[in-house]
Amino acid sequence: xxxxxxxxxxxxxxxxxxxxxxxxxxxxxxxxxxxxxxxxxxxxxxxxxxxxxxxxxxxxxxxxxxxxxxxxxxxxxxxxxxxxxxxxxxxxxxxxxxxxxxxxxxxxxxxxxxxxxxxxxxxxxxxxxxxxxxxxxxxxxxxxxxxxxxxxxxxxxxxxxxxxxxxxxxxxxxxxxxxxxxxxxxxxxxxxxxxxxxxxxxxxxxxxxxxxxxxxxxxxxxxxxxxxxxxxxxxxxxxxxxxxxxxxxxxxxxxxxxxxxxxxxxxxxxxxxxxxxxxx
Numbered sequence: 001x002x003x004x005x006x007x008x009x010x011x012x013x014x015x016x017x018x019x020x021x022x023x024x025x026x027x028x029x030x031x032x033x034x035x036x037x038x039x040x041x042x043x044x045x046x047x048x049x050x051x052x053x054x055x056x057x058x059x060x061x062x063x064x065x066x067x068x069x070x071x072x073x074x075x076x077x078x079x080x081x082x083x084x085x086x087x088x089x090x091x092x093x094x095x096x097x098x099x100x101x102x103x104x105x106x107x108x109x110x111x112x113x114x115x116x117x118x119x120x121x122x123x124x125x126x127x128x129x130x131x132x133x134x135x136x137x138x139x140x141x142x143x144x145x146x147x148x149x150x151x152x153x154x155x156x157x158x159x160x161x162x163x164x165x166x167x168x169x170x171x172x173x174x175x176x177x178x179x180x181x182x183x184x185x186x187x188x189x190x191x192x193x194x195x196x197x198x199x200x201x202x203x204x205x206x207x208x209x210x211x212x213x214x215x216x217x218x219x220x221x222x223x224x225x226x227x228x229x230x231x232x233x234x235x236x237x238x239x240x241x242x243x244x245x246x247x248x249x250x251x252x253x254x255x256x257x258x259x260x261x262x263x264x265x266x267x268x269x270x271x272x273x274x275x276x277x278x279x280x
Contacts, residue, residue, distance in 0.1 A: 030068040034060055034079040041086045042120065050090040057087035070155055070176025070185035077158040081107060081114050089125050101132060108133045109171025110157040141167035143193045143213060144175075150200025152179030153207050164209035179204030 041056035060083035068076035084107045091100035107114060112133055116126050145165040146154050154163050155176035168190055176185030179201035188196055200206075 030073055030076045033063055034076055038079050038083045041083055045086055045090055050093045053086060054090040057083045067183045069174040071183040072155050072158055072160045081111055085116055085121055104129050104132050106172055108136050109169045112137055136169055142170050142190045144168045144190055145195040146175055147197040148200045151204030151206045152177045152201035162207050162210045165211045167213050
């Protein structure tokens with residue numbers, strides 16, 4: 001597998017692009033398997049095989065929940081988000097509108113600022129996603145308290161943060177522990193105030209708990225506040241890093257020497273458009 005990463009403007013003076021060979025990737029690279037299954041889901045949807053597209057999208061979800069869901073791995077998260085959208089589209093074509101809405105709400109809960117690929121997602125589905133998103137963020141958020149017994153930090157819905165209390169949108173959330181070892185965590189349903197307690201990482205430093213909720217807040221928050229992470233993430237960010245927010249970053253995952261999951265020989269190419277991600 002050859003993974004080519006194009007990074008533009010991530011810091012002042014950075015080269016316009018950087019090529020990374022498979023040997024240079026971390027041993028637990030999570031994007032490739034997800035991207036292959038997501039590509040299969042899209043291909044089957046385009047062929048009119050909506051049951052097959054649904055099955056492939058569910059493979060993405062099952063694989064994602066095995067590790068990437070608990071890691072700060074934005075490319076993997078974007079692949080998962082796109083696969084959830086494909087799942088919702090397939091369910092609508094199968095006449096299962098309620099299940100499609102539930103899938104879109106799951107997506108909104110963790111990524112309210114996600115931008116669907118309008119070159120693939122039908123306008124009616126984009127409109128429905130935006131309608132459900134606006135309705136969810138107009139309501140109250142829920143306080144989620146994350147306690148780590150021992151050392152280590154927290155990865156909440158793919159974003160690194162300290163242990164403590166944070167406001168989240170109601171729905172399913174992914175709470176992981178950072179600090180060493182394979183990604184692990186817990187999937188929790190948050191419909192009211194909730195506390196999650198996870199075992200820490202042996203040898204990792206203990207991180208003090210913080211309260212990231214707005215002072216004097218009434219439990220409501222807009223999508224940007226929920227999705228962008230706590231304010232301390234932006235401390236010390238230089239002008240070069242700020243410029244990266246507006247820079248398109250593309251990660252192209254090229255799987256060579258394999259049969260295309262859609263049945264086309266010669267391999268499958270999947271582009272992960274990082275410009276549709278929010279700042280970490």
